Amino acid sequence: MVTTEECIKKTDEQLVFLTLKNQEYYLCLMKRYENKLLNYILKISNLNKEDAEDILQEVFIKVYQNLNDYDPNLKFSSWIYRITHNTTISIFRKKNVQPQSVSWDNEELINILESTYNVEKDTIRQLTYEQILSIINRLPLKYKEILILKFIENKDYKEISDILHKPLGTIATLINRAKKSLKQELFKEGIKL
Template sequence: MAHTVWVADMETNDPGHRIYRHGVRMDAQDLTDELIAHRALLDKEQFAVLIDRYAEKLTRYLWRLGVSVREDREDLLQNAFLNAYRNLNSFDSTLSFSSWIYRVVHNEAMSFFRRKKSRPEVKLDAEGESLFFAIEDEQADASASTELRLSSEELSRALDVLSEKYREILALRFFEERSYAEISDILQMPIGTVSTMIHRAKRALRKQLGNRLP
């Protein structure tokens, strides 16, 4: 099946120019992200396939990180894709493109918050619906968990109390469903540190949700 993709104007230096314009059709369903990234070094239109695959996911990720204004998300995503394309030659195609592009977007978001001198608030895109969230049971063995049914508003309030580093890592692990190895690549930290931080973040969240636990 062919995909309709939005081809990036990779040559523009105009910060007001949108990264997307209606593009060509490509049959890319059988190609890996890594292979497409390699091909994009020679043919910039190949990068449009990656934009098509990741634009929606990364827009949602920016929302979850706390970029609440749509225009800001669009600008950050545009900058992230442009930076990713311009630095494709530094991407190791034996590694995960997904983790790499998430890292680029994450760094864009953190720079944005530093410029704004603001503390991002967690956003969940299932407002009004119930969410399931697995919280490690500190009273039992390490593999035990408690599954809670929470409203998005309730979970957002609890997450907002946590430190930024805990909120980021929980968002990647539970909402973006990233593996420990992927989180390690995205946040540029050892897997052991990722494991420790997730454990501590879940414990901190569990404390905030104490009145909801059995």
């Protein structure tokens, strides 16, 4: 049995190496990413929590089966987010899910607007939780996911490029377009930035 202390000291890359020799170490990796990935799935998919947990299980199985494909020159987090992204989008599209209002908490929604436009929190707080959620969910998936990765998951451009498998230049363009799109939606709600 692998102890929690053993896990904490190890990097992701070391844990991948150890998991290939002893599957017990995989528990450390999964626990490290469980909450982050579940939140990410919920935000990009609008699935309910039970479905999101099922996806996460599929993600962990896929990651385990493909551990030998992991390239240590990449960040492990980018690689696991990539698999999560692909699995979620694939299931999300198959199920053709309608938006549900369960995936975001109020502070996260405010943070995404605040960090995107450097506006005062007070300005954003004029909007209700439902209004902000409706604004975010009205955005096309490609804009929504890039805003989530940049402003909620705090990934840098290179990590986003590795997760979405797009060139760095395209990532910059997408972020700008997502901001513009968000701005238009805010304008419709009567907020001028």
